[in-house]
Amino acid sequence: MYVCICNGVTDHQIREAAVNGVRTVAELTMRTGCGATCGSCLDMAGSLLDAHHARAEREFSLPILGLSQAA
Structure with a gap:
């Protein structure tokens, strides 16, 4: 679906940008427009990134073992 009608950015493109390291809406704007x-799409775009x-x-989180558990 189109998230940003003005610049033709889809939810798929936003998810793809997130996979490629985009973490903030400001960075998303710089990379995709x-x-x-x-600016009416910024809330939805931010929600998709989050x-x-x-x-x-x-x-992908891994458990962290204490030193006493690792030995």
Whole structure:
């Protein structure tokens, strides 16, 4: 779906940008143009970035062992 109508940025492009390291809406705007014109899409774009990174942290987090557990 189109998130930024003004610049033709889709949710797929936002998720792809997140996979490629984009963490903030400001960086997303610089890389894709999302939100650069009228800004009405910035809340949704930010939510998509946050959801992607929250999901990635849950899926790829490793438990941290204390030194007493590692030996």
